[in-house]
Amino acid sequence: MTPFLYVSHPQVQVDPAVPVPDWGLSPLGRARAGALAGEPWLMVYGRVISSTEEKAKETAGILATALGLPVEVRDDLHENDRSATGYLPEAEFQQVADAFFANPHTSVRGWERAQDAQDRIVAGVMLALAEAPRTPTLFVGHGGVGTLLLCHLAGYAISRVHDQPPVGGGCWFRQTATETPDRWRPLEEAPSP
Numbered sequence: 001m002t003p004f005l006y007v008s009h010p011q012v013q014v015d016p017a018v019p020v021p022d023w024g025l026s027p028l029g030r031a032r033a034g035a036l037a038g039e040p041w042l043m044v045y046g047r048v049i050s051s052t053e054e055k056a057k058e059t060a061g062i063l064a065t066a067l068g069l070p071v072e073v074r075d076d077l078h079e080n081d082r083s084a085t086g087y088l089p090e091a092e093f094q095q096v097a098d099a100f101f102a103n104p105h106t107s108v109r110g111w112e113r114a115q116d117a118q119d120r121i122v123a124g125v126m127l128a129l130a131e132a133p134r135t136p137t138l139f140v141g142h143g144g145v146g147t148l149l150l151c152h153l154a155g156y157a158i159s160r161v162h163d164q165p166p167v168g169g170g171c172w173f174r175q176t177a178t179e180t181p182d183r184w185r186p187l188e189e190a191p192s193p
Contacts, residue, residue, distance in 0.1 A: 010170025084110025
C-alpha cells in the first residue's frame, strides 16, 4: 500500500449559528497546525488531500504551504454526516457520538451510519492512493471518520475505544510499508524512526 499520513484537524472555532462543516480553525488550532507544518518528518509527503470541510481545508492549506504543494479537495472524505441534528451542545454531542460508534449499523438520530461512513472513507482513501501509487500522501480530515479508517486498517471492530485522545482533535496516524496504524497520536508526537 502507498504510504500515507492521516491528520485530523485541530481545535475549531465553535459557532452554533454556522453549519458545522463551515467552521474554521480556532487560533489554537491554527497554531498547532503551524507547529506540525514545521516538522521535518513531513517532508516525505508529496501530495496533500483534504476533506471539503473548512476546518480540514484550512489545516491542509497550512501543511501544504510548508511542503510547497497544492491541496486536492475530495468530497468523499468529509466527516460523518450529522446534518440531521446540526450543532449539539458538547455533552449531548458526546452521548450521540458514543451511540454512533456503539451501533455502527443503525442511524442514530438521523446521522450517517458508522458502517456507511467507514465504507465511504476507506473507498475514498484507497481511490486516491491508487491514482498515485508511488507518492506518499498526506490526508487531512476528521476524527470520527479517521477513527473508522483506523479501525479498518488495523482490523479492529468499529468502537469509540479507538477514537482520538482527548486533546481537542489534531491527531495523526500513518500507514507505511512496514507499519499499520494502531492508534492516534497527538500532532505534537513525532513518529518513531
